[in-house]
Amino acid sequence: MDNTANSGAIVQTEDVDLFYRVYNAAGGRPTAEQLQRDYLDRGSDGLELFARLRNISGERIADRLTKNPDLYADAKRCLAALPRAKVRLETALHTLGHLYADARFPPVTIAIGRGKPVAVGGPDTGIQVGLEALCATDWLNPNVEDRIVYVLAHEYAHVQQVIAATIGDKEKPTVLELSLVEGIGEFVGELIAGQVAYSRNAAAAAGRELEIETRFAADLDKTDLSDWVYNATPDTPGDLGYWVGYRIAKAYYRNASDKRRALREILEMTDARDFLARSGWYPGIELN
Known part of the structure; x- marks a missing residue:
């Protein structure tokens, strides 16, 4: 079976939009309560999973924001690179589906977290990306678009790995x-x-x-x-x-x-x- 027909990359960014609505309404200084109530508790299923897997809470985001406000102010610039990165990712996943017939392509949830991790992916959890962390790690690759594509390709490989489902x-x-x-x-x-x-x-x-x-x-x-x-x-x-x-x-x-x-x-x-x-x-x- 050739799985290329099912290899479209569904990249969900609505949680980023939700975060910045809360962030902007609070003048860049949302409280832990606002972040929990108006962002994390109202986010997508992917964000809920990301928060649970990586212990992300309103309190932890607020603490990180206080210590490193530039991390969250700068993350918005990476959104502009997403459309082209998504096109390139679709091409990469088409290749994966062609080479590996049993490949799976769960959606990617791009959200705002507590500064780390950059991304997580696995056979049972799909892929979650912390945009603020990915945007800040320019040492991975100085080109934001390239960074997004290569990190997500790496995570999609984890989705396929049998050992990735049990190593944790x-x-x-x-x-x-x-x-x-x-x-x-x-x-x-x-x-x-x-x-x-x-x-x-x-x-x-x-x-x-x-x-x-x-x-x-x-x-x-x-x-x-x-x-x-x-x-x-x-x-x-x-x-x-x-x-x-x-x-x-x-x-x-x-x-x-x-x-x-x-x-x-x-x-x-x-x-x-x-x-x-x-x-x-x-x-x-x-x-x-």
């Missing part, structure tokens, strides 16, 4: 497991949209591939993730597990004679150790 229930996932979750998101995102979301990681690793991946090989069974994932800041690249996981997935794909089958196996991977063994990856591998 695991008490202590390993460095390898989470690096593959994120690295596969990067690889599939690049495959369908043309570039990874975390583009600065390759530059940070250039010339250090063997050294970085030798350290990774020593740490891959550890459950202390702090050296490898979810540690990036605007000043420090971090998240090098994304880059290593991407390279493992790319090695797997490159070494496969049947690329469509390989993509299915990448997305449906559940055993990280077995996948690594079959990938052909080793520290410092040269990948074109």
Whole structure:
């Protein structure tokens, strides 16, 4: 079955409009009560899910707004990039549907959150994006339109991943497991949209591939993730597990004679150790 006919990107932005109505009516200083009552409690189902998954409340938004008002004042400029980004995303998802017949395309909810995370996506939850966080993370990609496209392509890859549905229930996932979750998101995102979301990681690793991946090989069974994932800041690249996981997935794909089958196996991977063994990856591998 070719799933390309069902690959239209439904990008919902009404929660952003709702937030800025509350924000503007309060002169840019809404209270926690106003944010809870007039924004979060009146938002879409996608916003309700986002708030529940990431502990977003009126109080937490108000606190963030007080500490960093520019975060919310600047986010409005990113709305202008959404129409063109949506067209490009539809093209990427059409490619995904063509390459992977079982692909799913839940709607994207773009809303305003508490400054993080940038985006979350999974097989059972769809995709939610914090516009203020995405707009502020120009270190991901300086071009706002590109940033939106590549981040959403990455998140749509997570929607397809079998392991992404269960990894959150695991008490202590390993460095390898989470690096593959994120690295596969990067690889599939690049495959369908043309570039990874975390583009600065390759530059940070250039010339250090063997050294970085030798350290990774020593740490891959550890459950202390702090050296490898979810540690990036605007000043420090971090998240090098994304880059290593991407390279493992790319090695797997490159070494496969049947690329469509390989993509299915990448997305449906559940055993990280077995996948690594079959990938052909080793520290410092040269990948074109």
